[in-house]
Amino acid sequence: FTNGGSVSGVVGTAANSVGDITTAGTTNFASSVNAKGAATLGGTTSFADTFTNTGAVTLAKASITNFAKNVAATSFAANNATINFGNSLAFNSNITGSGTTLTLGASQVTYTGTGSFTDTLTLNTTFDGAAKSGGNILIKSCSTLDLSGVSTLALVVTATNFDINNISPDTKYTVIFAEAAGGLKPTPAGNVKVTVNNENRFVNFTFDESTLTLFAKDVSQEVIDNDFKPGGPLANIPNAANIKKSLELMEQAPIGSDARLVFGNWGKLTPIQEADAVTHLMQDVVKPSDTIAAINNQVILSNISSSLINLNARMDVIQPAAVAAGDKDRDAKFGAWISPFVGNATQKMRNNISGYKSDTTGGTIGFDGLVNDDLALGLAYTRADTDIKLKNNKTGYKNKVESNIYSVYGLYNVPYENLFVEAIASYSDNRIKSKSRRVIATAL
Known part of the structure; x- marks a missing residue:
């Protein structure tokens, strides 16, 4: 298989194994492989099913070998090579390696055999906080894994699904452990270098080099x-x-x-x-939409006040007098008025509160009449629509304010006195629609 490619059918059987196997380039085996000769795996070789070889297996320099199911062989030599374990599986073989990388992910590799590594050994694993488990190597009874010759044990842990709500004093994770005493011969503690890729700053990790155990801690x-x-x-x-x-x-x-x-x-x-x-x-403490609604109310009060001034002038014109025979009372005792308005406003940032720009259109229609010579009452309705675009820290935010304002107003001239009293009562119904941008915590 020196030209790479994909093999869909089985390669050999337990009863009829194939001989030597050599791979190069990118080679994928979709079914089980049974061999009895020397196997030399180069390039990137992937086994989706079991791999069994009664002979020796040599992993070429810079090669990558992916295993998804159980592995059995007489021996493995993995110098400057990478082995990736895609699932939890059994690895039954003697193994030696120098400058070897083992990627466990979240899988457990159950090891049976005699193994030893030298120089640098890199272990890539995943520690899941929600599951409280991670990728590890379990050394079976009567088996040994000797790391005493490893000059640097580089442990790279990716911590996932961790937050302070799912950790406790017993949240720990042992990377390599043995069923029987003496099964693991560790490298000296000073040779262990740990890197934890952690998504949550509130969670920190400590590592016990003597037991190869990682502990999670709340440091919020x-x-x-x-x-x-x-x-x-x-x-x-x-x-x-x-x-x-x-x-x-x-x-x-x-x-x-x-x-x-x-x-x-x-x-x-x-x-x-x-x-x-x-x-x-x-x-959010200061909302321009609330400010705009208040400004709209002030505009309406100003419009109605102007109407009351005109109403007062009309009342002054209408003086009580007898109507001559044959004449009609033509004095205007009822009135209607309309006051449209258009406006815009710009507010710069103040006290670290974002500025905004607003555009308002609307109008007021009013009806009033003289109850008697001294008293006039009126009703008014106002509709105002305002579009607000925020700036600075809230660029991209938009508010729309729809205001319906209902008012009752009156004017009373005190008889025989140069005094008058104005009164305005309003009820405002403001509907505010907001489009906002939110910051969301995500795990990377």
Whole structure:
């Protein structure tokens, strides 16, 4: 198989094994392989089913071999080669290697045989916080794995599904362990180099080199203190002290509560994302839509006040007098008025609160009449539509305010006195539609 390719059928059987096997390039075996000669695997070789060889197996330099099911052989030589285990399986063979990489992922490899590694041995594994398990090697009884000649044991762990709600003092993970005493001959503790790729800053890991065990620890308070200390990424945000106190209170909430879950997600944000999230959350304290609604109400009150001035002038014109015979009372005792309006406003950022630009259109229609010579009453209805586009920290946010305002107004001239009283009562119904951008914690 020196030209690579895919093999769909079985290669040999237990009763009728094939001889030597040599691979190069990219070779995929979809079914079981049974051999009895020397096997030299080069390039990238993948076995979707079992691999059995009663002879020796040599993995070429820089080769990659992928196993998905059980492996059995007389011996493996894996110098400067990579072996990937796609599932939990049994590996029954003697093995030696120098500069070898073993990728376990989340799989357990049950090892039977006599194995030894030298120089650098790299183990790539996954530790799942929700499942509380990870990829590991279990050394069966009467088997040994000798790592005493390893100069560097490079353990690379990808921690997934971790947050402070699913860890406890017993959340631990042993990478290599033996069923019987003496099954594992470890490398000296100083030779172990651990790298943990962790998605949650609230969870830290410690490693016991003597037992090759990884422990998870809640460090949320330490992270919060560092974020808000002088020079920290959140030290100078508005309301920093109150936000820190709020986070500390959420940390003390019962496990499983909404507050605790939100706090756990906070640890999945980078410091830059934290600052951005806090800025956007604080922006919600001051909403331009509320301000615009209040401004619209003021515009309406101004329009009605102008109408009352005109109404007062009409009342002054209408003086009580007798109507001569044959004449008609033509004085205007009822009136209607319309006042359209168009406006726009621009607010710059102030006190770290994002600015905005708004455009408003609308109009007011009113009806009024003289109840008597001294008293006039009226009704008015206003419709106003405002589009708001936010800027600065909230670029991309949009609000639409639909206002329906119902007003009753009146004017009373005090008889025989140069005094008058105006009164306006309004009820406002504001419907606000918002489109916003949210920061969401995701695992990478």
